[in-house]
Structures are given as C-alpha cells and as structure tokens.
Amino acid sequence: MSRVYNFSAGPACIADEVLKQAQEEMLDWQGTGMSVMEMSHRGKAYMSIAEKAEADLREIMNIPANYKVLFMQGGASTQFAAVPINLMGSNRKADYILTGQWSKKAIAEAKRYGDINVAASSEDSKFTTVPEQSEWNLSKDAAYLHYTPNETIVGVEFPFLPETDVPLVADMSSTIMSKEIDVSKFGIIYAGAQKNIGCAGLTIVIVRDDLIGNCIDGMPAMLDYKIMADNDSMYNTPATYSWYIAGLVFNRIKENGGIKVLEETNRRKAGKLYSAIDESSFYSNPVDVDCRSLMNVPFILGDSALDGAFLEGAEKVGLTTLKGHRSVGGMRASIYNAMPEAGVDALVEFMKDFEKNNA
Numbered sequence: 001m002s003r004v005y006n007f008s009a010g011p012a013c014i015a016d017e018v019l020k021q022a023q024e025e026m027l028d029w030q031g032t033g034m035s036v037m038e039m040s041h042r043g044k045a046y047m048s049i050a051e052k053a054e055a056d057l058r059e060i061m062n063i064p065a066n067y068k069v070l071f072m073q074g075g076a077s078t079q080f081a082a083v084p085i086n087l088m089g090s091n092r093k094a095d096y097i098l099t100g101q102w103s104k105k106a107i108a109e110a111k112r113y114g115d116i117n118v119a120a121s122s123e124d125s126k127f128t129t130v131p132e133q134s135e136w137n138l139s140k141d142a143a144y145l146h147y148t149p150n151e152t153i154v155g156v157e158f159p160f161l162p163e164t165d166v167p168l169v170a171d172m173s174s175t176i177m178s179k180e181i182d183v184s185k186f187g188i189i190y191a192g193a194q195k196n197i198g199c200a201g202l203t204i205v206i207v208r209d210d211l212i213g214n215c216i217d218g219m220p221a222m223l224d225y226k227i228m229a230d231n232d233s234m235y236n237t238p239a240t241y242s243w244y245i246a247g248l249v250f251n252r253i254k255e256n257g258g259i260k261v262l263e264e265t266n267r268r269k270a271g272k273l274y275s276a277i278d279e280s281s282f283y284s285n286p287v288d289v290d291c292r293s294l295m296n297v298p299f300i301l302g303d304s305a306l307d308g309a310f311l312e313g314a315e316k317v318g319l320t321t322l323k324g325h326r327s328v329g330g331m332r333a334s335i336y337n338a339m340p341e342a343g344v345d346a347l348v349e350f351m352k353d354f355e356k357n358n359a
C-alpha cells in the first residue's frame with residue numbers, strides 16, 4: 001500500500017492516524033461488537049461519541065458557553081439558505097462581502113429570502129484581493145454581515161477581522177481550525193466538514209444563543225437552528241459516521257498541542273510554497289501578498305502548455321489532485337491541516353525540478 005500526498009480542495013486528505021484508528025474500530029467499536037456506522041444515534045455508545053466530539057471541539061476552538069454547536073447536514077451550501085432564514089428577521093436585510101466564487105453563491109442563495117446589500121466586492125480584480133473595510137458600504141439596518149474568510153477557489157484570505165455592530169457570519173469551510181480565532185467575535189461560524197475537519201456529510205454550525213429562535217415561518221424544520229439546538233442536532237438521523245470521524249480529528253488536534261501548533265505548522269507550510277513560487281520566474285500567484293490563503297495555494301506555470309506535463313510528472317511522484325479549479329486554471333495546492341509538512345516539501349522539490357527541466 002502506498003499513500004499519496006493529496007492536494008485536493010475537498011473532500012481533502014485526512015491524517016493517517018485518524019484513518020488507521022477508524023480502521024481499527026471499523027468492525028468493533030470499543031467492545032460493542034458494532035461498527036459506528038451501525039449504531040443507533042440514540043444509543044449510549046453513539047451518544048458518548050457525539051458528546052465527546054462536541055466537547056473536544058469546544059475545547060480546541062475555545063467556544064464560549066453561550067454558543068451552541070450544531071452538527072448539521074447539507075454542506076455549507078445549505079447554510080447559505082439557513083443563515084438568512086434564521087437571521088434576517090422581519091426587515092429581511094443583510095450585508096454581504098463578495099470576495100470570490102463561494103461568497104457569490106452565498107449571496108445568490110440569500111437573495112431568495114431578502115434584500116441583500118453587497119457592501120464590497122473584489123470582482124473587478126478577479127477576486128485577487130480583499131477590499132479594505134474603509135471602502136465598504138455597510139447598510140444601517142442589516143440583520144447581519146456575511147463574509148467568507150477564506151475563498152477556496154482563488155486562494156484569497158481576509159488579512160483582518162471585519163468590524164461590525166451586527167452579528168458577523170463567517171463561512172469557514174476551508175479555514176476552520178487552521179489558525180487561532182476568537183469565537184466570541186462571531187455570531188455564526190459554519191463549515192462543511194470535508195476540508196479541514198473530516199469527511200463529507202457533516203456541517204458544523206457554531207451559533208450564538210441569542211441568534212437562535214427567529215427562523216422565518218414556513219421554512220423547513222431541518223434548517224431551523226432552534227429545532228436543531230433543542231434536539232441536540234438529532235431531530236432526525238445525523239451524519240453519524242462523519243460526526244465520529246470529526247471527533248477523531250478533534251481529539252488528535254487536542255493531543256497534538258491544539259490549534260496554536262497547527263497554525264505554526266500551517267504558516268510554515270504556506271510560507272515554503274509561496275516562497276518557492278515567488279523565488280521563481282516560472283511560477284506565479286496572482287493574489288495580493290497580504291491576502292494570500294494559508295490553505296489554498298493556486299499557481300500558474302509560465303507556459304500553460306506545460307500544465308499536462310506538470311500534473312503527470314507530479315502524479316508519478318505521488319503528488320495528486322493539483323489541477324487548478326476550472327475557473328482559474330493552472331494548479332492549486334490545498335494544504336489543509338491534515339497535509340503533512342513533508343508533502344509540501346515534496347511538492348516544492350518537484351516544482352524546482354520541473355522548472356529546471358522545462359523552463
């Protein structure tokens with residue numbers, strides 16, 4: 001068996017230790033004689049898994065007691081609807097910052113429910129920067145401000161935390177747990193699990209208590225944060241296995257020194273890759289230096305005719321899924337928490353060799 005370094009943007013790599021533990025526990029979880037997949041979500045064994053996952057997440061992210069953690073389904077894309085439905089209130093107005101393809105989708109979905117003010121946009125720059133807050137046009141009566149701290153496709157990350165008097169809502173799908181944050185600054189944080197948490201099927205929603213209970217009448221019960229919170233995310237059958245895998249990941253982060261240690265490693269990993277790009281005249285990255293993503297590093301080759309050879313050569317040395325998003329082209333290396341530093345080192349070495357042989 002040989003494992004590759006998988007640079008996929010999502011679903012993305014998961015640490016070997018986590019997969020091995022899941023494998024060891026596959027047929028018989030801790031003497032129950034059952035796989036976690038086969039357990040009733042209301043049984044004692046599964047409840048202990050679910051509760052520990054939440055407790056560990058609260059500990060590693062330092063989530064204050066006045067926040068609920070919901071384990072939902074439907075991906076971040078479903079939260080694009082759940083957020084406006086739960087937060088818009090009677091005036092049905094919200095502010096959004098447009099910095100890439102994901103915030104664009106969030107805006108399109110929110111528009112189905114109310115009046116959306118795009119307070120700032122970097123579309124003119126092809127989303128290669130983040131507009132400074134001094135240039136934003138925030139409305140006076142918005143129910144909340146939504147933004148995407150890390151845009152996964154273009155690899156652009158906010159270098160600052162937006163300042164606002166209304167609840168701040170963040171789609172952290174591709175950045176959650178990559179660096180330390182102060183949860184109390186946010187009204188809602190949501191993230192699909194398949195990038196930095198675990199496997200697809202699970203969506204984590206961290207929501208401040210006072211924002212729960214105002215869902216617009218007539219909306220699906222499954223999207224109502226109050227129903228989810230009152231039922232401990234078990235109003236229906238949750239994504240039990242994905243929740244379990246997330247728990248293994250949280251536990252591993254806890255045991256390895258927490259998010260602080262991850263952040264240091266992530267900064268080192270991204271630093272190595274951006275240096276390799278910047279020091280070469282063959283590779284380039286179009287994003288403003290101070291807005292570059294820690295997690296998703298797109299780069300283009302001097303000659304796009306060489307893209308195929310690059311991908312093929314990389315594949316041969318076990319570096320996979322480097323093809324850039326179709327809207328950007330070139331390459332993209334997603335280097336989430338679970339990507340070992342050795343994987344980044346191997347990629348940098350391959351890039352240097354490829355340049356030497358082809359530039």
Ligand SMILES: *Cc1c(COP(=O)(O)O)cnc(C)c1O
Nearest residue numbers: 075076077102152171173174192
């Ligand atoms: C991947 C991604 C999404 C979409 O997530 P789904 O779970 O597939 O709905 C939304 N926002 C961001 C920032 C993403 O990276």
